[in-house]
Amino acid sequence: MQVKLTPRLEKIASLVENHSRVADIGTDHGYIPLYLLQNRISSFAIASDVNKKPLESAEANIKIYGYGGKIETRLGGGLATLRPGEVDTIIIAGMGGLLISDILEEAQDIVESTKTFILQPMQAQEELRRYLVKNGFCIKLDQLVKEDHRIYEIIVAEKGTQTVEKDIFYTVGFHLKSNPLxxxxxxxxxxxxxxxxxxxxxxxxxxxxxxxxxxxxxxxxxxxxxxxxxxxx
The missing domain is CATH 1.20.5 (Single alpha-helices involved in coiled-coils or other helix-helix interfaces)
Structure with a gap:
């Protein structure tokens, strides 16, 4: 039985590097961690959520698909469920850009020990990019994905320095041309x-x-x- 992802979640999963150890923050039903393991993109994943009910749903799905030993579920807010260095990739999707900024700001020890951040803000995308640039991140990729009638923005960032040639790129992304025209x-x-x-x-x-x-x-x-x-x- 194959895990089916929506176009938005499938695009997020496609940006995870092979062999990554991944934490999915706000995992909801745990579909992204399941997909990553089922397709052998990751060997270990953490499914984390601040709410008990979605986490219970994720736990049920993990048992159904038979990945109980390889996906850990953790109840808690933001990055508080993680320990420094235990994952190299953090996914935060489906939240507002300001909330994502706050989550990163409140867990500097986790941020410093993590290589890649895959972020999908539902709004305040410009504010999130400004936060990232101001706080020592390099935006490696801006990806667009259309699901139903909405276009979602996905930001892949790592620690580093971002060159900002024009202010408009905070609004449209720094790698707009990497998307289909x-x-x-x-x-x-x-x-x-x-x-x-x-x-x-x-x-x-x-x-x-x-x-x-x-x-x-x-x-x-x-x-x-x-x-x-x-x-x-």
């Missing part, structure tokens, strides 16, 4: 539509706040248009 174009088009709507909604308003907001949206729209042109080069 149609998906990258759709991703940028969606962002342009957000700022276009802001401009249309406040067009004609004369307050200082409205003018400032319009100017911000106008500038971002133009920057994203430049990104779109750059993608096609």
């Amino acid at each position: 149609p998906l990258a174009e759709e991703f940028i088009q969606r962002k342009m539509m957000i700022y276009e709507k802001i401009m249309n909604d406040i067009k004609g308003l004369t307050s200082d706040g409205a003018k400032e907001k319009y100017g911000m949206a106008h500038d971002m729209f133009n920057e994203l248009r430049e990104v779109m042109a750059w993608l096609k080069e």
Whole structure:
């Protein structure tokens, strides 16, 4: 019986290096650790969750698939369930970017002893990238994946120094061209539509706040248009 992953989870799993020891933080049903072991990508995994019920679901799945000796389940918040050096890869997916930043900030001993972080923020992606760059991470990869009608952003980071040529890359990622062109174009088009709507909604308003907001949206729209042109080069 093969573990079936959604496109989002499958993309996350595909970014794990072979032979990695992995911790999946906020594991929910434990599908990613199961997939990694079943496909011999990892030999050991930790499935961690702050809530008891999802962890019990993960434990049940682990028994069903027969990996009780190779996947450990741990109940607790953030990286508090880990010991320094016991894994080389940490996955944190399905949480907000600010929460992911807080989780990393609160466990510096674990962060320093871990090689790779695979992060999939549901929102505040720009804020997460800014946190990573400011706190000594190098973003090695920005991956997009479309599931149903939503495009998700996945960030792979390691300790190091990130070169920031333009501020817009905090918004669109530092490795946008590593994605299929149609998906990258759709991703940028969606962002342009957000700022276009802001401009249309406040067009004609004369307050200082409205003018400032319009100017911000106008500038971002133009920057994203430049990104779109750059993608096609």
